[in-house]
Amino acid sequence: MKKLLIWLITAGLLIAAVAVAVVWLNLRDEVDVRVPVATITPSDTRLARGAYLARAGNCMGCHTARGGPTYAGGRGIATPFGTVFSSNLTPDEKTGIGSWSPAHFWRAMHNGRSKDGRLLYPAFPYPNYTQVTREDSDALLAYLHSLPAVEQARPPHALRFPYDSQAALAVWRALYFKPGVYEADTQRSAEWNRGAYLVRGLGHCAACHTARNALGASSGALDLAGGLIPMQNWYAPSLSSPHEAGVGDWDRQHIVDLLKTGVSPRASATGPMADVVLRSTQYLSDADLGAVAQFLKELAPPATLAPQAAPAAPASVLARGTKLYEQHCTQCHGEQGRGVPQAYPALAGNRAVTMPQTANLVQIILNGGYAPATAGNPRPFGMPPFVLVLSDSEVAAVLTYIRQSWGNRAGVVTPLEVNRMRRNGGR
Amino acid sequence: MKIFPCVGRAPVSRWLTGLALLAASAATSQAAAPFEDSIAQRTLACTACHGPQGRAAPDGYYPRLAGKPAGYLYNQLLNFRDGRRHYGLMTQLVEPLSDAYLMEIAQYFSSLKVPYPAPAPATASAELLRQGRQLVLQGDATRRVPACVSCHGQAMTGVVPATPGLLGLPRDYLNAQLGAWKTGQRRAQSPDCMKQVVERLNLDELNAVASWLAAQALPADTRPAASLPAPSPGAITLTCASVPATVLKARP
Numbered sequence: 265m266k267k268l269l270i271w272l273i274t275a276g277l278l279i280a281a282v283a284v285a286v287v288w289l290n291l292r293d294e295v296d297v298r299v300p301v302a303t304i305t306p307s308d309t310r311l312a313r314g315a316y317l318a319r320a321g322n323c324m325g326c327h328t329a330r331g332g333p334t335y336a337g338g339r340g341i342a343t344p345f346g347t348v349f350s351s352n353l354t355p356d357e358k359t360g361i362g363s364w365s366p367a368h369f370w371r372a373m374h375n376g377r378s379k380d381g382r383l384l385y386p387a388f389p390y391p392n393y394t395q396v397t398r399e400d401s402d403a404l405l406a407y408l409h410s411l412p413a414v415e416q417a418r419p420p421h422a423l424r425f426p427y428d429s430q431a432a433l434a435v436w437r438a439l440y441f442k443p444g445v446y447e448a449d450t451q452r453s454a455e456w457n458r459g460a461y462l463v464r465g466l467g468h469c470a471a472c473h474t475a476r477n478a479l480g481a482s483s484g485a486l487d488l489a490g491g492l493i494p495m496q497n498w499y500a501p502s503l504s505s506p507h508e509a510g511v512g513d514w515d516r517q518h519i520v521d522l523l524k525t526g527v528s529p530r531a532s533a534t535g536p537m538a539d540v541v542l543r544s545t546q547y548l549s550d551a552d553l554g555a556v557a558q559f560l561k562e563l564a565p566p567a568t569l570a571p572q573a574a575p576a577a578p579a580s581v582l583a584r585g586t587k588l589y590e591q592h593c594t595q596c597h598g599e600q601g602r603g604v605p606q607a608y609p610a611l612a613g614n615r616a617v618t619m620p621q622t623a624n625l626v627q628i629i630l631n632g633g634y635a636p637a638t639a640g641n642p643r644p645f646g647m648p649p650f651v652l653v654l655s656d657s658e659v660a661a662v663l664t665y666i667r668q669s670w671g672n673r674a675g676v677v678t679p680l681e682v683n684r685m686r687r688n689g690g691r
Numbered sequence: 692m693k694i695f696p697c698v699g700r701a702p703v704s705r706w707l708t709g710l711a712l713l714a715a716s717a718a719t720s721q722a723a724a725p726f727e728d729s730i731a732q733r734t735l736a737c738t739a740c741h742g743p744q745g746r747a748a749p750d751g752y753y754p755r756l757a758g759k760p761a762g763y764l765y766n767q768l769l770n771f772r773d774g775r776r777h778y779g780l781m782t783q784l785v786e787p788l789s790d791a792y793l794m795e796i797a798q799y800f801s802s803l804k805v806p807y808p809a810p811a812p813a814t815a816s817a818e819l820l821r822q823g824r825q826l827v828l829q830g831d832a833t834r835r836v837p838a839c840v841s842c843h844g845q846a847m848t849g850v851v852p853a854t855p856g857l858l859g860l861p862r863d864y865l866n867a868q869l870g871a872w873k874t875g876q877r878r879a880q881s882p883d884c885m886k887q888v889v890e891r892l893n894l895d896e897l898n899a900v901a902s903w904l905a906a907q908a909l910p911a912d913t914r915p916a917a918s919l920p921a922p923s924p925g926a927i928t929l930t931c932a933s934v935p936a937t938v939l940k941a942r943p
Contacts, residue, residue, distance in 0.1 A: 329774075330772075330773060330774035331772075331773030331774040331775060526787075538786075538787040539786070539787060542787050595726075595735075596726070596735070604726050607726070607728075607732075608726075631779075631780060631783055631784075632736050632739070632780070632784060633736075633783065633784065633787075634736065634784060634785075634787050634788055635787070636787040636788075637787060637788045637789040637791075637792045642789065642791065642792060643730075643733060643792055643795070644733070644787075644788070644792075645732065645733050645735075646733065646734070646735065646736030646737075646784065647736060648735055648736040648737075648738075648739030648740070649736070649739065649740070649780050649784070650739075651780065652740070653739075
């Protein structure tokens with residue numbers, strides 16, 4: 265009896281200690297919102313700056329429901345843990361952020377905590393936004409406060425237990441979130457630092473281009489080494505690997521072109537990245553895009569070896585793939601897989617074709633898609649969907665043929681991979 | 692990052708999608724043409740399902756685009772993009788495109804003059820067809836149901852700029868669209884006049900209308916009417932956001 269009591273007390277103390285640690289970890293670098301702050305003067309320059317930064321962060325992308333009023337939130341973000349709904353960023357007093365002080369907004373950006381003290385779900389990418397400066401945060405709020413107010417309450421999140429509890433979120437944050445500010449690397453140029461600030465902060469590139477663990481946390485290094493985007497089934501390729509989307513050997517201008525217009529001589533944007541170019545990067549200044557390009561060019565390539573040439577697929581699969589290619593693909597991509605500059609991507613030697621992850625290839629064949637219509641490329645060409653035309657084994661055969669022709673030496677695509685994607689529905 | 696209205700979330704569109712999947716569409720089986728920098732080339736993604744020159748797919752689920760009023764086609768592209776119509780493939784295709792480009796695409800398909808196929812022979816009962824004809828041509832004044840022709844044109848070939856024609860569409864397609872309006876799956880911008888009309892009819896009546904319309908041949912001149920005749924006194928008033936700055940006075 266006495267033993268049991270001692271055991272119980274010890275367990276109780278341990279639990280209390282862990283709870284204290286979690287709370288303490290959640291309060292690191294916490295912003296004191298009680299300190300009165302002089303309201304921000306919404307000068308024209310500050311508003312313009314805030315509007316620009318909102319583009320850089322693509323706030324509108326998540327905070328606008330399809331067909332709904334801009335920035336009024338209500339868009340469902342599907343996650344492996346359930347659906348999170350974005351909040352209303354318009355200055356409505358009741359349902360928006362009209363009553364938020366600059367300190368409240370800064371605490372949300374920097375600490376991931378709402379005005380009422382609630383912990384925010386990291387679908388709002390504050391693990392990235394925590395790098396944003398106070399000055400930029402204030403400019404963003406000034407801009408958001410200048411928008412027309414829309415009364416629209418956020419629908420309640422639809423998360424499964426235990427992910428729907430603040431306690432679970434506190435534990436997650438204790439494990440994976442640490443507030444921080446961008447610290448300049450004095451060994452690097454000012455331009456590199458500007459690029460790093462944009463990529464790691466508002467750009468939140470790591471939200472997709474870095475792999476997430478089973479609890480949805482990006483790996484600590486935010487290394488941009490590529491990751492499968494949860495629920496969407498698109499693979500955001502590595503930005504450092506020369507075998508995926510690394511740009512170490514690219515012309516700087518080609519990187520800028522890709523982010524500004526959606527197309528470039530060496531790649532084009534489709535799927536979720538088309539959306540990013542459409543709503544965000546096309547609006548960035550050439551100087552900022554140049555800085556992003558410089559930062560990306562200098563990303564250290566991973567130490568992994570080049571993928572080995574895959575063994576050739578069975579002749580019957582390649583023969584079937586050849587026929588399908590001639591029937592459906594030659595017209596645009598050409599007999600030799602060379603494509604048409606600025607219109608249809610080359611398939612020969614294209615890393616998007618040969619990289620090990622095949623999710624994007626299957627998505628593009630099944631669902632088709634357009635490059636984004638940007639100021640620099642206002643009338644893009646498009647890829648037709650083949651979901652109703654080609655069977656799983658046909659998609660697999662034609663992709664296998666493309667991945668093993670004209671010098672491409674990548675592995676086969678199986679009908680199972682196609683079937684999985686078809687059932688998931690993709691975007 | 693985003694979720695998108697999925698194909699087949701609701702019964703009507705699920706049914707529609709299922710049928711569409713069964714009937715393998717005629718995709719790009721045209722003979723390979725050389726690349727040309729044209730709007731036709733840029734819209735190959737559309738004609739893969741909607742048929743060459745947007746003349747409709749043989750399965751009946753990818754409607755004709757050719758010759759429809761440009762304003763109507765443009766409104767539908769926006770409706771898919773903004774979630775008032777639901778078909779995953781369409782939504783994600785138009786998602787990254789600008790209003791200006793969508794208008795250009797709409798105008799391109801609107802400008803195409805392509806012959807219509809002969810209508811499928813009617814299989815419905817004579818009584819159903821009679822009821823359908825009555826509703827299309829006369830409406831039902833007692834329930835404030837306007838005649839279809841009072842807005843869609845006496846020749847039923849539509850009216851510029853944004854009212855579609857009603858002929859040359861298969862019965863299954865018409866039924867699916869009217870059914871989708873009834874359930875709220877298909878919408879236009881609010882105020883949505885078509886919704887008000889469909890709400891006043893039951894499913895049997897909608898089927899009668901679809902059956903009769905699908906069996907009608909097109910007139911010699913298939914172009915949309917330039918304007919509607921002046922409304923008669925006592926006309927039913929409908930306000931349509933999809934037909935800008937116009938109040939349609941529909942005669943009962």
